[in-house]
Amino acid sequence: MTDNIIDINGLNLWYGDNQALVDVSMPVMKNKITALIGPSGCGKSTLLRCINRMNDIIEGCRVEGEIMFHDRNIYSPETDVMGLRKKIGMIFQKPNPFPMSIYENVTYGPKVHGVNSREALDSIVEECIRSSALWDEVQDRLGASAMSLSGGQQQRLCIARALSVSPEVILMDEPTSALDPIATSKIEDLAQELKRDYTVVIVTHNMQQASRISDYTGFMYMGKLIECGKTEEIFENPQEELTERYITGRFG
Numbered sequence: 001m002t003d004n005i006i007d008i009n010g011l012n013l014w015y016g017d018n019q020a021l022v023d024v025s026m027p028v029m030k031n032k033i034t035a036l037i038g039p040s041g042c043g044k045s046t047l048l049r050c051i052n053r054m055n056d057i058i059e060g061c062r063v064e065g066e067i068m069f070h071d072r073n074i075y076s077p078e079t080d081v082m083g084l085r086k087k088i089g090m091i092f093q094k095p096n097p098f099p100m101s102i103y104e105n106v107t108y109g110p111k112v113h114g115v116n117s118r119e120a121l122d123s124i125v126e127e128c129i130r131s132s133a134l135w136d137e138v139q140d141r142l143g144a145s146a147m148s149l150s151g152g153q154q155q156r157l158c159i160a161r162a163l164s165v166s167p168e169v170i171l172m173d174e175p176t177s178a179l180d181p182i183a184t185s186k187i188e189d190l191a192q193e194l195k196r197d198y199t200v201v202i203v204t205h206n207m208q209q210a211s212r213i214s215d216y217t218g219f220m221y222m223g224k225l226i227e228c229g230k231t232e233e234i235f236e237n238p239q240e241e242l243t244e245r246y247i248t249g250r251f252g
Helices: 042-052 081-087 101-110 118-131 150-165 182-192 209-215 229-238 241-247
Strands: 003-016 018-029 032-039 059-071 087-089 171-172 197-205 216-221 226-230
Touching: 003 042, 018 042, 018 197, 018 216, 032 042, 032 209, 042 171, 042 182, 042 197, 081 087, 087 150, 101 150, 118 150, 150 182, 171 216, 182 197, 209 229, 209 241, 216 229, 216 241, 226 229, 226 241, 229 241
Parallel strands: 018 226, 032 197, 032 216, 087 171, 171 197
Antiparallel strands: 003 018, 003 059, 216 226
16 A cells, blocks of 8 residues: 655745745655646745755745654754755756766765765765666766756756665656756656655646656645645546646636
8 A cells, every 4th residue: 555755734835924835735655756736836846845845945934834754744843954855855947967077966965974985986876877867878977077968967967966865755846847858758757767766746837747657646726735636537537626727728
């Protein structure tokens, strides 16, 4: 039976006086892909950034409610935020490799967490770059600058970098929006490979992408989670009229 790795309960978030999330509650299932869809500005990325507390760095941000990860509220005062982000990694909309070598991008996180053995680092680099479906393309030039890679390769390198610290959950904020169709297809295939070992939550504007790769889908509108369930049910038999209008393009 699939179990929840994360439970979001009654989550509200404000940027100053503006409420961006309104009483959001949903589970995130282990070793599944959960997609968040909805129009621009509906709170998808805000919700995603709550899951590893990336919103903490935004001035004037206030959160109420709870996000349970392994039965502990990540917003409790005792939470080690750096440790949390090690377990819940983030892939951003625009690839953001560090301006250093391919090898150094992947070893950066392990070194921060105390891994210094060259043998161990070599092993992490190969394992993570293989896991991100990039090894065949870069194995002979690990010392080259990450900035020399194409956009799609850079995004896969960023995924390898996230994997290097052994996360359990990978958050993806529109990871293919800046990529061409071929690179997009590679990232989609990779996401489906990753769910064997990781839990993936992806924000996407592309409903076809959500229907292709996700197991569960949440539809958001004006800061509220309108509906959440198995992807085929959301797309084929939505329970809410607002969801149906969005899915069928009769929205607005």
